[in-house]
Amino acid sequence: MYLPNFEYFQPDSIEETCQLLSQFGSKAKLMAGGTDVIIKMKKELLAPEILVSIEKIDQLKKIEYVPGKGVVIGSGVIHNDLVYSELLHEKYLSISEAARQMANNQVRNLGTVGGNIGSAVPSADLPPILIALGATVKITGVQGDRTMDLENVFIGPGKTVLTQDEIITEVVIPDQKMTxxxxxxxxxxxxxxxxxxxxxxxxxxxxxxxxxxxxxxxxxxxxxxxxxxxxxxxxxxxxxxxxxxxxxxxxxxxxxxxxxxxxxxxxxxxxxxxxxxxxxxxxxxxxxx
Amino acid sequence: MLKFVTDKDGVKRYLVTLKVNGNEYTKMVKANSLLVNFLRGELDLTGTKKACEQADCGACTVLLDGKPVNSCMILTINADGREITTVEGLASNGKLDILQEKFIEHSAPQCGYCTPGILMSAKALLNRNSHPTEYEVREAIAGNLCRCTGYVNYVKAILDAAENQ
Incomplete structure (x- = not known):
């Protein structure tokens, strides 16, 4: 299977990513791990003229605990990084275990947290556990950031509240009362x-x-x-x-x-x-x- | 910043450098070049197989910076500056990898089409975890489909390789 022609951008920053998405509008498609976008392009369900890859933005690839905020997971973190994260093993093994159930090992090395949320597939494995833990997401666009509860991000199959220029940048699991x-x-x-x-x-x-x-x-x-x-x-x-x-x-x-x-x-x-x-x-x- | 040239039809070709099995290759590729096609077509590394081409079967598994991935799902351009190991990179100095030795000893491959992919998944597992349990072996190769359904000897061979590496 081959892909149609498209142009490729690989911005190094979130700001540049949002600017490109805003500039090219509906011609552009955001790509993280590619496990959703590439398959859809192969099946001719998507034919973007421009792909904007966030692969090179290292800032999005961190999992860390920020006191007073909670566990912060960058949207570019791949599933296997959740599976093997010592921080998650200590605090929320349930998230690691949910990530482990996604697809197979090869796909878990490509697919990202942001992609699992942003593609808004009803059967996605991460949103249920993240919502159960009261996770919020940070969404960044050309106008700046907004934060909302993850459960309010989804509108329908494949549909989220994100506008064309916006990307999910982080998921935050707040400190818990849940035992x-x-x-x-x-x-x-x-x-x-x-x-x-x-x-x-x-x-x-x-x-x-x-x-x-x-x-x-x-x-x-x-x-x-x-x-x-x-x-x-x-x-x-x-x-x-x-x-x-x-x-x-x-x-x-x-x-x-x-x-x-x-x-x-x-x-x-x-x-x-x-x-x-x-x-x-x-x-x-x-x-x- | 990616360097590119634009041809008269307006199609861009980007300059990428990939390290494959220890060798550096600098090539011009279109954005739509898939890693599996690049490895097979441009570099003649046909050990990496194509089957489902939708990240289900694992025949195209290669290691990208040491992690097993489906090369049918990766743009060549996305692998720019990164290290790739294919099945051709397992043997060194004319000596087979212990996994390959054990695959032969246990007659693990039947038709053999899934074998390169399973070797790469197994290699990544042993690099990360030198003494896996049977469950961990099965989980590691769960993304590799064998239509001869000969999983049992693969699992035995990988466990044997882990013990004798």
Whole structure:
């Protein structure tokens, strides 16, 4: 397979990237790891005249802890850097484990955090766990920066609130009250498969009761969605198997899955019920592991 | 800053330097040149195979700065200034890599088409983790599809190579 002709830019800074995107408008496409853009170009779903690669911007490739802010993950960080990050192993192994479930090893060495969010694929593996942990994103454009909750970034399949000149520059996981978090994915194979269902849960446990919970469902709605009724139901209740099972039932009513080659809507709904229960149990028992 | 020339049709060719298997190559490439096609077509390194060409099968796996990647998903221009190892770069001074020796010993390849890719994934694993578990081996080669489905001997060979390297 070959690609059509296009022009290539490789800016060294975020400012220059935004300027190029603004200057060329809809003719230009932003590329990070390329695992989404190149495939779409091969399949003729995209034919940009200009590709703007952020590969050379080292500033976007850092994972660090900033006191008072939280864990800051640059948008150019590749999935395998999350998988092997000592900082994440210490603080949020759940993020490393979610990253580990994305595609296969070769793709994890190319695909970036910013790409996984920005391509807005409903079955993406990182957004559920990041949203469960209350992550915010920094978005930079020619006008400057804005920060928003990750859960508000998605509008629909392939659609985000980003304007043509904007790029995601960092994801911030704030210091947590949540005592545990987890992402469970079901794909048709162990490797290289998109999620049929992915459920992330974060819980704040205190004295054998749930103080607060966040449940995020992936691959079962046009965007990742929070199961807010289930979250509300769990608040200030004593932990029991029956409670978690009931939360699963409520969560399964909060998604709008489609039927496709990977699974039927009914199946997905029922898997949400089971996975919500399991993700909650794991987050309660194992912390952020 | 990338240097380029523009031909009479307005198509740009960019100057790139890649270090492949220890050798430096400076070439003019179009932006749409894919690394797998560059390696096979320009450098005649046909050990790297093409199959699915959509990052599913792993036949085109090469090491980019030591990490296994699908060369069908990488623009040659993106590999400018970086180090690439292909299956041709595994043997040195006429001596096969321990992985290659063990692949032969265990009769791991059947048709052999996926073998270069599996070798590169295995090489990257052993570079990072000299004593992997069976699970870690299986995870490392999970992005390499073998349509003869002969995974068992590959796993045995890689574990054996790890023990004897």
């Amino acid at each position: 545990g978090s987890n992402y469970i994915k079901f794909g048709l194979r162990a490797s290289g498969a998109l999620a049929v269902v992915g459920v992330a849960a974060a819980v704040q446990v205190d004295n054998n009761a749930i103080k607060d919970a966040r449940i995020v469902l992936g691959a079962v709605s046009p965007t990742p969605v929070r199961a807010k009724k289930a979250e509300e139901f769990l608040r200030d209740k004593k932990i029991s198997d029956e409670l978690l099972a009931e939360a699963g039932v409520i969560a399964s009513g909060e998604c709008k899955p489609i039927t496709d080659v990977r699974g039927s809507a009914e199946y997905r709904k029922d898997m949400v019920r089971v996975f919500t229960r399991r993700a909650l149990r794991k987050a309660i028992d194992e912390g952020h592991a």
